[in-house]
Structures are given as C-alpha cells and as structure tokens.
Amino acid sequence: MLIGDVARRSGVSARMLRHYDSLGLVRPTGRTGAGYREYSGDDIQRIFQIESLRSLGLSLRDVRRALDDPGFTPSELVDTLIRQTRERIAAETELLTRLRRIDAVEPAGWEDVLQIVALLQALGSKSAGKRQRAALSSVEEAPMPVEALVEAALSETDANVAGALRWALARSGEDGLALLADGLGSPVAEVRKRAVQSIAEIPDSAATALLRDALTDPDIAVRRYAALALGARGVADTIPALIDIVAEGTNDVDAADALSALASRPALADRIATGLVDRLTHDGAESAARRRLTQALADIPGGTASRALAELSHDEDRAVALTATYILGIRDAR
Structure with missing residues (x-):
C-alpha cells in the first residue's frame, strides 16, 4: 500500500509518516519500482500501535521504547503520565477560573484586564500586606471578581487581611452571598467559621437567614459567631x-x-x-x-x-x- 493510501486509511498524514520513517519508527517494508514507499500489513498495524500509544500522551521516544525494547515496562511511565496529566489539568483549571473571573467583571479594555490580573495575582501573594492592599483596592480602585474575594476570604488566616476581605465583600452586595452559603456547607469547620464572619458583615435579610441556619452548625465556634451576629441584628x-x-x-x-x-x-x-x-x-x-x-x-x-x-x-x-x-x-x- 502506497503512502497516500495509508494516510487516507489511518488518518496519519503523509508528512507524519515520512517523519516516522526518518526516526526509524515505521520503515516501509518495500519500495515500488519507481522508488515509492510501500507499506505492508504489519507496517500499518505498527502505525496504529504508535497512534494508540501517542493518544496516552507518550512521546515518540517512549513509543519507540515501548514497541522495540522487550525490557520496557509500562507501570513507571504510566504513573508519570498520570502525574503530568493531573498537573496539566490543574493548570488548565486555574487558567479557566482566572479567565471566567475576568469575564465576570466585564472589562471595557485591555487596561482593565491587566489591572484585574494584577489584583488577582496580589490576592494570591505570600505577602499579607499585598493581599490586604488587593482587597482594599478591589473596592477603591478596580472591581475584583466576587468569586475570587469569597475564595480568599474562606482561606485567609491573617486577621487584618481577613477583615479587609470581609469589608470588600460587604460592599459587593448580594453577589457573594450564594458563594458564602456554599462555604457554610464545607466539611472544614474553619471554613464555615470564616463564611459566617463574612456573612455577618452583609446587612441583608438573606444574610440573616443564612446566619440562622448556622446556629445549628455542629461546631461551637461557628454557632458562636452566628449567634453574636444575629444578636447584633436584634434577633431575639x-x-x-x-x-x-x-x-x-x-x-x-x-x-x-x-x-x-x-x-x-x-x-x-x-x-x-x-x-x-x-x-x-x-x-x-x-x-x-x-x-x-x-x-x-x-x-x-x-x-x-x-x-x-x-x-x-x-x-x-x-x-x-x-x-x-x-x-x-x-x-x-x-
């Protein structure tokens, strides 16, 4: 079978087949009288084997080892591929989250986009001072995606930064309440406590209802913060x-x-x-x-x-x- 026919039947381009040939991955068994590559049934089967292994994320070098080295075992390589795939998914998920948050703010131009990206990066900084400035800037200078503020508020351990984040969330209106309500359902008591503290800063009847729900929380600290917030709201x-x-x-x-x-x-x-x-x-x-x-x-x-x-x-x-x-x-x- 000539290279054009192989390309049509296998879905592998003629250019890639020539590349496989140059690497020694698949060398056509024969040549026609005119010097054209001629692939046998075994050659075509090897092409499909190569494509199957490539679909798992193997490099061409690893594909060659897998097919030609009798001592090559897949376990270690598969474990590596699993780790790399997880890392890639995590990176892509992080990128998707960042893009979605930028889109939610509806930036008018690229300057707005760059400013939002800078704020998001500062919000994730290891410096408590930078995180606090980012939280304050989200109200005073540029809009911050509410989802990012909520995520930061539910994970922040520094008291000053946490206070700035709650202040920013209180001025974001009702948008953050649904996300904070999700925080009340966290299996981690500390996250639920931070959610209650943030909800307590929002003067809204929906916030009051969420605080009432928190009165039955299994963690005493969560119940305590909910009761204090409700008491301050005049709930008898x-x-x-x-x-x-x-x-x-x-x-x-x-x-x-x-x-x-x-x-x-x-x-x-x-x-x-x-x-x-x-x-x-x-x-x-x-x-x-x-x-x-x-x-x-x-x-x-x-x-x-x-x-x-x-x-x-x-x-x-x-x-x-x-x-x-x-x-x-x-x-x-x-």
Whole structure:
C-alpha cells in the first residue's frame, strides 16, 4: 500500500509518516519500482500501535521504547503520565477560573484586564500586606471578581487581611452571598467559621437567614459567631445562645453587649434577666461563669435584673457578691 493510501486509511498524514520513517519508527517494508514507499500489513498495524500509544500522551521516544525494547515496562511511565496529566489539568483549571473571573467583571479594555490580573495575582501573594492592599483596592480602585474575594476570604488566616476581605465583600452586595452559603456547607469547620464572619458583615435579610441556619452548625465556634451576629441584628431568638457564650467565657464581652442591645427593647429586658439568673443558679455553674453572668446583668434594665443583683449581693461566692454590690452601686447612682 502506497503512502497516500495509508494516510487516507489511518488518518496519519503523509508528512507524519515520512517523519516516522526518518526516526526509524515505521520503515516501509518495500519500495515500488519507481522508488515509492510501500507499506505492508504489519507496517500499518505498527502505525496504529504508535497512534494508540501517542493518544496516552507518550512521546515518540517512549513509543519507540515501548514497541522495540522487550525490557520496557509500562507501570513507571504510566504513573508519570498520570502525574503530568493531573498537573496539566490543574493548570488548565486555574487558567479557566482566572479567565471566567475576568469575564465576570466585564472589562471595557485591555487596561482593565491587566489591572484585574494584577489584583488577582496580589490576592494570591505570600505577602499579607499585598493581599490586604488587593482587597482594599478591589473596592477603591478596580472591581475584583466576587468569586475570587469569597475564595480568599474562606482561606485567609491573617486577621487584618481577613477583615479587609470581609469589608470588600460587604460592599459587593448580594453577589457573594450564594458563594458564602456554599462555604457554610464545607466539611472544614474553619471554613464555615470564616463564611459566617463574612456573612455577618452583609446587612441583608438573606444574610440573616443564612446566619440562622448556622446556629445549628455542629461546631461551637461557628454557632458562636452566628449567634453574636444575629444578636447584633436584634434577633431575639439568639438570647439563650448569647447567655451560653457569656457563661463559656469566649467572646463573653461581645455577647453581653449584644444582650444589652436587645434589652433596650422593654419586652426583652425581663426575659434576658431571667435567663441570666437561671443560668447563674444552674447546678454545676463555675465561679468564673457565675461572675461573668452577674456582670452581664449590669446593663440589663428593669426590676428583674435589679432584684437579682440585690439577691446576688449576698451570694455565698464572695466574688459574685462583690460584683453584684458594685453593679448595684452604679445603678443607684444613675
């Protein structure tokens, strides 16, 4: 079979077949009287074998070894090909993500594209300062793809950078909420906590609904941040959770402030005071926890809180009694 016929039947161009010949991969078995290459059935079978191995990503050098070296084993080479393919897919996926994010911003010209690329690169920098400047610039100078901001916020470990990212997300409107909601579904508690912290910065009813969902999170830190954020928004359902936070001693000042803000509503003041007292008298409550609960009563108006403090001023725990007495003195002076 002449080279033109082989090319048509195999799908391998005549030019490539000549290249295979020059490399010694496939040398036609014979020549015609006019000197044209003439391929046998075995030659054609070898061509198909070469193409099959090339489809796996093998170089022509490795193809030759695979077909001609009896001692050549595929396992190591296949493992290498798997690794290289994974690396290539990761690189292509990263490129696709970058292009999609640039497209989402709808740049007007190449200057905009270059500015967005620079911001994205800075956002991925190892320097916390560069990441923070990129987050701030995304609001003040050039638009940053919301998806990139969310991804950075959910992975950022530096407190200052995280704060800048949350600030930027809060000014991006509702666009980031759906992505942050996905973060609440992460199997990693730290990611869910960062998602809650970011959602808490967005003053929106949809954000409030997401925070309510986070109150049932299996991780206590996630629940704590959700309760604090909801308390600051005036959600009365968080009162028991806020009282728990005061007793636990982590973020207790923030929780007490949230309870104080809620207690400015007359209908809630006695309810909060009763909840604090119930927790104070709970069996097994530690001295430090009881003292924090007593302190939380300081900014709760109404008769229930005042009566509770009067009783606590005679508490068996001297630290609690002194704290209650001091608070009563301040309340009387007002």
